[in-house]
Amino acid sequence: MTILPSHNPNLTTTTTKPEMPHYQKHSPRSTVAAATTTATRTPFSFFSPKLSVYLCSICVTLFILFHIKILQTPLPSSQNSLSFLHNWQEKLINNDEPASCNDDTTSMGDKLHESVTFLPLKDLRFANAALVGHTWFMSSLYDTHEEGEVQYQQFPSKSSNGRILCIKGRDNHDGSWNYYGLAYPGFLPKNATLVPGRTFVSYNHYDFGNIWHGLSALVPFVAWHLKSECAAPDQWILYHWGEVRTWMSPWLNTLMEATFNGPLNIEKFNEDGNDYEWPMCYEEAVVMRHNEGGMSREKRMEVYDLIRCKARMMCDVELDRTDNDIGLTLFMRTGARSFRNETAVVEIFERECMKVENCRLKVAYSSNLTVCEQVKLMASTDILVSPHGAQLTNMFLMDRNSSVLEFFPKGWLKLAGVGQLVYHWMASWSGMKHQGAWRDTEGDPCPYPDDDRRCMSFYKNGRIGYNSTYFAEWASRVLNEVKMQKSQEATRGNIVPTKCACS
Numbered sequence: 001m002t003i004l005p006s007h008n009p010n011l012t013t014t015t016t017k018p019e020m021p022h023y024q025k026h027s028p029r030s031t032v033a034a035a036t037t038t039a040t041r042t043p044f045s046f047f048s049p050k051l052s053v054y055l056c057s058i059c060v061t062l063f064i065l066f067h068i069k070i071l072q073t074p075l076p077s078s079q080n081s082l083s084f085l086h087n088w089q090e091k092l093i094n095n096d097e098p099a100s101c102n103d104d105t106t107s108m109g110d111k112l113h114e115s116v117t118f119l120p121l122k123d124l125r126f127a128n129a130a131l132v133g134h135t136w137f138m139s140s141l142y143d144t145h146e147e148g149e150v151q152y153q154q155f156p157s158k159s160s161n162g163r164i165l166c167i168k169g170r171d172n173h174d175g176s177w178n179y180y181g182l183a184y185p186g187f188l189p190k191n192a193t194l195v196p197g198r199t200f201v202s203y204n205h206y207d208f209g210n211i212w213h214g215l216s217a218l219v220p221f222v223a224w225h226l227k228s229e230c231a232a233p234d235q236w237i238l239y240h241w242g243e244v245r246t247w248m249s250p251w252l253n254t255l256m257e258a259t260f261n262g263p264l265n266i267e268k269f270n271e272d273g274n275d276y277e278w279p280m281c282y283e284e285a286v287v288m289r290h291n292e293g294g295m296s297r298e299k300r301m302e303v304y305d306l307i308r309c310k311a312r313m314m315c316d317v318e319l320d321r322t323d324n325d326i327g328l329t330l331f332m333r334t335g336a337r338s339f340r341n342e343t344a345v346v347e348i349f350e351r352e353c354m355k356v357e358n359c360r361l362k363v364a365y366s367s368n369l370t371v372c373e374q375v376k377l378m379a380s381t382d383i384l385v386s387p388h389g390a391q392l393t394n395m396f397l398m399d400r401n402s403s404v405l406e407f408f409p410k411g412w413l414k415l416a417g418v419g420q421l422v423y424h425w426m427a428s429w430s431g432m433k434h435q436g437a438w439r440d441t442e443g444d445p446c447p448y449p450d451d452d453r454r455c456m457s458f459y460k461n462g463r464i465g466y467n468s469t470y471f472a473e474w475a476s477r478v479l480n481e482v483k484m485q486k487s488q489e490a491t492r493g494n495i496v497p498t499k500c501a502c503s
Contacts, residue, residue, distance in 0.1 A: 076133045112187035115347040118168055118279075122175030122242030130205065130241075137289045138180055138204045148296035150223040153287040156185070164280040165201070166192060167237070170269040175242015183281055192279040197234030199267075199282040204240050209249040212393045212422060213334055215252060220288040222259055222303045223295060232503035233286075235265040244269065254371045257486040258314035259307050261502075292429070309500035311397060311431035316373035318381045319498065320400065324490065326359045326482055328475075329377060331386035333396070334367060336461030337409055338387065345466050349385060358482055366391035382482050385475075387464055388412070388437075392423045396430035401485065403433045405480050410443035412458025415449070435478050440465045 033141050070248050125137035130136045134143075143151040144159060155165040164185055169178035183189055184357050200221050206213035225231060236246040246268045247253075256264055269280075292300060312319055330346060332338065338344045346363055353359040363474045364377055378384075378397035386392050403425050420437075427434035445454035 018207075041066065069386075074423055083266055112184060115187075116166060116181045116183045116189045116279075117165075118179035118181040118189075118266045120176040121167075121180055121239065122241070123170075127467065135203070135289050137175075137239065143290065145294050145324075148299055149227060149294070150220040150288070150292075150299070151222065151290045151294040153288075153289075155182070155282070155285045157193070160306075163285070164281055164283065166279045167287040168277060170244055172244045172246075172311040174237065178239075178242055178244065181279070184324040185283075188281050189279045191435050192281045195235070195280055195282045196285065198231065198284045199235050200233040200238060201237045201241065201285055201287040203242075203287070204238070204245075207240065208238055208245055208252070209247050212249050212426075214248050215255075216291045217288070217394055218248075218252065218256060218288070219292050219300070219307075221301055222306060223299060224286060224288075225260065226302065226306065226501065232260045232262070233262050233264075233333040235267055236326045237267045251371050254314075255307060256312055258310040261310075297429060301400075301431045305400075306501050308397055311371075311375045311474075312379060312501075313500060315375040317372075317376050321379065321501075324358050324486060325380070326353075326356060326383070326479065327384045328353050328359055328479070328487060329381040329383040329385065330361070331377075331391055332363060332365050333386060333387050333389055335389065336367065336463075337389050337461055340463045344468070348466070348468055348471045349475050352472055352479060355476070356479045359479060366394070382486075383435075384479055388423065391427070395423070395432055396428060398432065400431035401433060403435045403482060405435050405474065405478065406437040408437060408439045409459060409462035409463065409464050410438055410440045411446065411455060413439050415453065415456040415459065419461065436474070438467070438470065440476070443470070 001496055050135060072502045119138075122333070123136045126132070126134075126136035134141070138153070141153055142159065144157070154160075156162045160182055162184065163182035166181045166183050168176070168181070168191060171177040181189070183192070185194075187193060202217050202221065204213060204217035204490060206217075208214040208217065223234070238248065246263075246266055248256075248266070250253070295372055296305075309319060311317075328349060330349060331472045332342060351360050360380075362381075364375065366374060369377065374394055375397055378394050379399075381398050381402065382394055383403045383405065384398065385405045385407075392404070392406065392434055395402070404423065406423055408416075408420065424434045424437075426432075440462075443459075443462050446458045448454050448458075
């Protein structure tokens, strides 16, 4: 600024020059001119020391109050998702809270009661892949599976977040009309009944009346029994395609009673009662839906060892033989898949047996033997000769390393698929030796083209012929192999078990 002269000595007039370019702002001349400037202005600011102290005090107070509130509020544990619910349940029972808090907890409890979602036991979306992955039975849930062990579901468990299994519906014709859901123990669905104890829930894609298919569905429960320190069931629920089944074959029922040391108590439900549609919730439940899938060969042999041992104990049979006899048993069928000339077949094996020292031949029919009679027969058998059929399931009741010879009617090789291999598999799983199969090539022709699937229905129950030369050579080879095996075992000395597992 420049001070101009004025006629009034008391008045000073100022004028402002335009701002200089930046390259002139710091020149010596401008510095001197700025030093002669006399105009001064006081700047405005919101800063105040008192205001800063006040705001800091408020923040600290709120921070302390917030942490006090957190410390006073219980939170659910990440290790146990039920602890939070248990706290709510206690508050519902103990009315020592203010009315507003009781209203909140009651509302929460009502919501948990109503939150159970029921889904069809049989999920029709997977009808074309009923046995794949989760299967169509309880399809929304995952299995627990450790390497080599059985696949199963258990409730309550960590994987179910502490919830128990509830089942609604008793339909025995359509599994999609039966339902399942999961509920917290203290908050069951409306009108639900809590069933105490441990319940085994078995899904069988085939038939509990057939001893092969039934045993395949129940073997995993024996594996879980061994894995779980011999824990046994209080009751069973049986399903086929999600449909209720209330019985199993007497042979299978007897063996399972021996294995689990007591009656099975198969759930029959009350179909005539008013509670037909009311849920049943199970204090503890173990569900199997994959049969023996996922189990290692060693685990399967361990399971069959236990069933064999318990069956022999029940039937008062020696746990292991100490004689040197070679037991050759022809286990015959009548009707479907029987031998057309049974007498000729028996004579062939009888002649070969007579050539081997200590060979003992027996001819038996499974249809006229009790369960214990079958157990005793198998305990004395080293070589089992039998047509393909459910009676071959008895093979696991023989001592380990015993032999099996199997026979098929015409047409099976081409049309039967993997079903014709089930007793090969069972021999391996139970520690036996499947010594091969003979397949008849003679018989009535199918009225349809050879590759027509309808021919399987024609051939399925056909009868079986024989080949004298082949049968004699086959029997001789296996008999001599067993004789050598017996001799080696006698040299090493047999270890006779004196007690079954889980006894």
